[in-house]
Amino acid sequence: MNYSKQRERVLNALAEKRNHPTADELYAYLKAQQCSMSPATVYRNLHQLADNGVVMRLSVPGGAERYDPVNDGHLHMICSECGGISDIPANAICDVVSQARKATGYNVNSCSIMFYGVCKDCES
Amino acid sequence: MNYSKQRERVLNALAEKRNHPTADELYAYLKAQQCSMSPATVYRNLHQLADNGVVMRLSVPGGAERYDPVNDGHLHMICSECGGISDIPANAICDVVSQARKATGYNVNSCSIMFYGVCKDCES
DNA sequence: CAAAAAAATGATATCAATTATCGTTTTTTT
DNA sequence: AAAAAAACGATAATTGATATCATTTTTTTG
Numbered sequence: 500m501n502y503s504k505q506r507e508r509v510l511n512a513l514a515e516k517r518n519h520p521t522a523d524e525l526y527a528y529l530k531a532q533q534c535s536m537s538p539a540t541v542y543r544n545l546h547q548l549a550d551n552g553v554v555m556r557l558s559v560p561g562g563a564e565r566y567d568p569v570n571d572g573h574l575h576m577i578c579s580e581c582g583g584i585s586d587i588p589a590n591a592i593c594d595v596v597s598q599a600r601k602a603t604g605y606n607v608n609s610c611s612i613m614f615y616g617v618c619k620d621c622e623s
Numbered sequence: 624m625n626y627s628k629q630r631e632r633v634l635n636a637l638a639e640k641r642n643h644p645t646a647d648e649l650y651a652y653l654k655a656q657q658c659s660m661s662p663a664t665v666y667r668n669l670h671q672l673a674d675n676g677v678v679m680r681l682s683v684p685g686g687a688e689r690y691d692p693v694n695d696g697h698l699h700m701i702c703s704e705c706g707g708i709s710d711i712p713a714n715a716i717c718d719v720v721s722q723a724r725k726a727t728g729y730n731v732n733s734c735s736i737m738f739y740g741v742c743k744d745c746e747s
Numbered sequence: 748c749a750a751a752a753a754a755a756t757g758a759t760a761t762c763a764a765t766t767a768t769c770g771t772t773t774t775t776t777t
Numbered sequence: 778a779a780a781a782a783a784a785c786g787a788t789a790a791t792t793g794a795t796a797t798c799a800t801t802t803t804t805t806t807g
Contacts, residue, residue, distance in 0.1 A: 501774075503784060523764070537786045542765065544784095557735065558682035561794090563764060576738045580745030587738075595736070605740035611681070612719070612736045614700045614711075616729035621704030625803075627755060647793070661757040666794060668755095685765090687793055 500551050508534050509544045513554060514568040519575075519584040521563040557584070558613075576603045624675050632658050633668040637678060638692040643699075643708040645687040681708070684735075700727045 512529050513520065520528070526541045545566055549556040555567040557575060562582065567575075574587035576599055587602045600607050636653050637644070644652070650665045669690055673680040679691040681699060686706060691699075698711035700723055711726045724731050 501783070503774080505785075521764085537788095539766080539787080540785060546765095552733075556684050557737070558684045559737075560680055560682045560688065564684060572734065574736045574738070576740060576742075578742035578745055579739050580741055583742055583744075585742070596738070599738045600740075603738075603740075603742070605738070605742050607738050607740040609739045610696070610737070611739070612698045613681070613683075613734070614698070614720070614723045614727075614729070614731050615703050615733045615735070616700060616724075616727075616731040617704055618700075618702035618707055618709070618727070618729050620707075621702055625754070627802080629756070645793085661759090663758080663795080664756060670794095 500547060505536050505540050506544045506548070508536070509541055510548065510553070510568070513545075513566055519557060519565040519567050521565055523563060525566070559584075574599065576605050576607075578605065579608070624671065629660050629664050630668045630672070632660070633665055634672065634677070634692070637669075637690055643681060643689040643691050645689055647687060649690070683708075698723065700729050700731075702729065703732070 508529060509525065512525055512532070512534070516525070516528060518524075522542050522545050523538070525545070526536075526538050529536060529541065545554065545556075548554045549566070552570055555570040557565040557567060559565055559577060559582070565584065567586075574595075576585045576587055577583070578585075585603045585605070587599055596607050596610060599605070599610070632653060633649065636649055636656070636658070640649070640652060642648075646666050646669050647662070649669070650660075650662050653660060653665065669678065669680075672678045673690070676694055679694040681689040681691060683689055683701060683706070689708065691710075698719075700709045700711055701707070702709075709727045709729070711723055720731050720734060723729070723734070
């Protein structure tokens with residue numbers, strides 16, 4: 500994967516913003532910083548960066564997709580009220596729910612775990 | 624929560640289809656079964672059923688939201704090629720990734736875990 | 748039971764996030 | 778330097794989902 504000027508800027512902007520921003524939020528942020536570029540370019544680059552495992556894509560129910568500059572398999576906690584997302588250290592693998600509560604102080608009420616891989620039918 | 628005729632039909636249709644369908648797919652399915660109703664009604668009912676914990680809502684990256692008729696906290700595995708979703712028994716809490724591989728035969732390459740709860744700021 | 752209140756529906760307009768298109772520009776390869 | 782490949786920008790189009798609102802159904806209650 501090449502690193503164009505725009506791709507660098509998208510990646511930098513994502514690293515600067517610590518809010519797990521949406522593509523649209525990043526687009527606005529770049530625009531405000533005189534790094535204006537086409538919305539399509541922001542979407543395209545985030546997509547590619549995620550496909551190549553550089554960044555992490557977060558699917559939030561009822562909202563736009565969000566991005567995390569760090570792709571180290573760490574966990575996320577989302578507030579049902581404000582939509583804010585907090586990070587949880589990756590070592591909380593066992594007893595996940597109570598670990599998540601400890602790590603963030605949230606009152607956990609549900610949890611969604613999704614794995615991604617290639618199924619038998621598609622493996623060929 | 625009341626159970627209107629339409630809500631019953633949506634729930635039945637969801638239970639019949641074992642594919643974790645999207646709202647739109649359910650709408651088409653109902654239409655084909657002479658149980659035609661407004662798309663808005665299908666969306667509304669799925670939303671309410673999920674909010675009340677009767678069904679489970681699955682956010683899939685880059686796709687429409689999907690629904691699972693069973694809300695028992697079990698895990699899901701999605702194929703990066705065809706988008707198909709398989710179920711994983713809920714007892715695979717520790718060593719989640721290798722358990723997921725065993726349960727489904729998929730070659731797991733990533734995993735997203737999201738918790739939902741109310742943060743300190745919104746707790747009042 | 749009948750009237751009033753509440754909830755749900757249907758049809759459709761609208762919104763918002765994302766992708767597609769395509770001609771142009773930039774970057775990489777040879 | 779020429780050719781090929783990749784990326785960009787602007788904008789149109791798509792699509793999943795929600796909002797609106799008049800009508801219908803269901804529930805409550807006097």
